[in-house]
Amino acid sequence: MELGKGISLADLRVELHQKYGDIIRIAPNELHFSRPTVYNEIYNVQNKWDKDSEFYRAFDAAESFFTQTNYENSKHRRSLISNLFSKSAILELQHLVRAHLDRFCDALQEQTVAGKSSNLYLGFQCFSADTIGNFLFSASFNQLSFPGFHGDIIEGVDIAMPTVTYAKFSGVIAWILRNFPHWLLKIVSPRLKGLVIFKDALIVQTKAILRNPKMLDDAPHRIIYSELLNPEANKGRPTPTALHLRHEALVLFAAGSHTVGTTLMIGFYHLLHNPEVKQKLVEEVRLAWPVLDQPPPYEELEKLPFLTAVIKETLRLAVPSPASLPRVVPPSGAMISGAKIPGGTIVGQSALFVSFSEDIFDQPCEFLPERWLQPGSKSLENWLVVFSKGPRSCLGINLAYCELYMCFAHLFRRFDIRNDPAKPADLTWSEHFLPLFEGQHLHAYCEPQYE
Numbered sequence: 001m002e003l004g005k006g007i008s009l010a011d012l013r014v015e016l017h018q019k020y021g022d023i024i025r026i027a028p029n030e031l032h033f034s035r036p037t038v039y040n041e042i043y044n045v046q047n048k049w050d051k052d053s054e055f056y057r058a059f060d061a062a063e064s065f066f067t068q069t070n071y072e073n074s075k076h077r078r079s080l081i082s083n084l085f086s087k088s089a090i091l092e093l094q095h096l097v098r099a100h101l102d103r104f105c106d107a108l109q110e111q112t113v114a115g116k117s118s119n120l121y122l123g124f125q126c127f128s129a130d131t132i133g134n135f136l137f138s139a140s141f142n143q144l145s146f147p148g149f150h151g152d153i154i155e156g157v158d159i160a161m162p163t164v165t166y167a168k169f170s171g172v173i174a175w176i177l178r179n180f181p182h183w184l185l186k187i188v189s190p191r192l193k194g195l196v197i198f199k200d201a202l203i204v205q206t207k208a209i210l211r212n213p214k215m216l217d218d219a220p221h222r223i224i225y226s227e228l229l230n231p232e233a234n235k236g237r238p239t240p241t242a243l244h245l246r247h248e249a250l251v252l253f254a255a256g257s258h259t260v261g262t263t264l265m266i267g268f269y270h271l272l273h274n275p276e277v278k279q280k281l282v283e284e285v286r287l288a289w290p291v292l293d294q295p296p297p298y299e300e301l302e303k304l305p306f307l308t309a310v311i312k313e314t315l316r317l318a319v320p321s322p323a324s325l326p327r328v329v330p331p332s333g334a335m336i337s338g339a340k341i342p343g344g345t346i347v348g349q350s351a352l353f354v355s356f357s358e359d360i361f362d363q364p365c366e367f368l369p370e371r372w373l374q375p376g377s378k379s380l381e382n383w384l385v386v387f388s389k390g391p392r393s394c395l396g397i398n399l400a401y402c403e404l405y406m407c408f409a410h411l412f413r414r415f416d417i418r419n420d421p422a423k424p425a426d427l428t429w430s431e432h433f434l435p436l437f438e439g440q441h442l443h444a445y446c447e448p449q450y451e
């Protein structure tokens with residue numbers, strides 16, 4: 001109903017809570033809670049509650065561990081992939097992030113030299129898509145090479161995004177979308193072409209790898225398929241099929257690209273609109289990075305206190321995955337928000353209700369990195385919940401932080417960045433599991449620094 005009226009789910013939840021109180025029914029068997037303390041009651045290490053199957057069927061990736069509703073069934077595959085995203089693996093492969101940043105910076109410089117401002121929303125999406133592609137498959141999708149950062153895959157993701165919401169509300173629509181022939185999709189919606197070609201390429205790639213797993217030996221670093229097909233780790237279990245591999249690849253690409261791109265865009269938006277905060281960040285980065293062609297490694301950047309505060313504040317405000325993440329209360333029932341909730345009820349809370357809670361964050365709508373540097377602000381970290389919590393929390397958190405630290409530091413060290421006044425950004429978004437930004441994108445001029 002709300003889709004028909006064009007109202008974003010995120011706004012609708014706020015409206016309903018204002019009208020009906022702390023606990024609202026958002027579907028016949030689904031509750032949403034507004035008190036921010038509920039987040040830690042639902043999502044925590046003890047609660048291995050199932051994900052809601054109707055919600056997660058909306059993703060066209062039924063064989064991935066992400067859409068696997070039962071924790072026990074998802075655990076094995078998650079643990080295989082987690083090797084690639086451990087902190088030590090990310091430190092070892094940080095040069096991949098750096099390589100894509102170099103390409104990104106070259107493209108920004110070219111656009112500035114041509115007298116054009118850059119679309120930073122698309123630029124960050126291209127950067128994160130190329131980076132995650134490199135981590136997962138040791139291949140680049142070259143989204144950064146598209147003129148004006150109009151990458152065909154990332155634009156296809158934005159166009160396809162509302163289908164997740166439609167599929168969530170109707171099993172029939174979910175089925176049609178899953179089974180729609182790719183050749184027809186390219187004709188009906190030409191702007192989806194890049195995404196369709198990407199999905200078709202995954203079909204070919206996964207079949208070829210299963211036919212000849214030895215080709216994995218040629219990859220310059222470990223990739224998802226080497227982990228998923230590891231014979232030692234899979235002992236006593238069936239080997240993953242081409243469909244398993246493809247669905248894991250799709251989910252990891254989707255989870256690792258849009259989220260990071262959105263976070264970067266929101267952070268840059270706030271820094272460009274808060275010149276004093278931006279100046280403080282630039283000074284800190286310059287001090288840690290005095291010689292332009294000798295960038296410090298990620299290990300050094302993550303020690304910078306103001307940069308760290310900027311990243312925390314950016315994540316808090318960005319909430320790149322704003323949906324309520326529905327879980328099923330176990331048969332024994334549970335106490336949530338002071339109420340006894342019967343087993344089988346679907347419950348959830350959007351992280352927006354924590355990030356923007358006045359009870360937790362003073363002036364929650366303001367971009368105030370300093371809040372993370374006050375005495376006692378360590379306790380605030382409990383409320384930085386955008387990666388979710390518990391056994392189904394974000395698997396890519398180490399890679400996400402690495403990309404954020406390196407991107408903020410590189411761009412603000414290598415460029416003097418200014419808003420394009422002719423193109424004021426409109427950050428209005430609607431919720432389709434991910435936020436869809438349909439207004440004017442953030443544009444900026446990036447003047448290269450030569451020392």
Ligand code: HEM
Binds near residue numbers: 065257259319397400
């Ligand atoms: C700022 C960046 C990111 C944010 C805020 C974020 C946030 C989240 C959230 C909230 C979840 C829980 C989703 C749910 O319960 O349905 C999640 C899960 C996940 N994320 Fe991220 N994410 C980010 C980046 C990444 C990256 C770079 C990757 C790398 C591939 C990644 C991979 C995953 C995976 C695989 C899951 C599913 C975990 C499971 O179901 O057990 N994420 N993420």
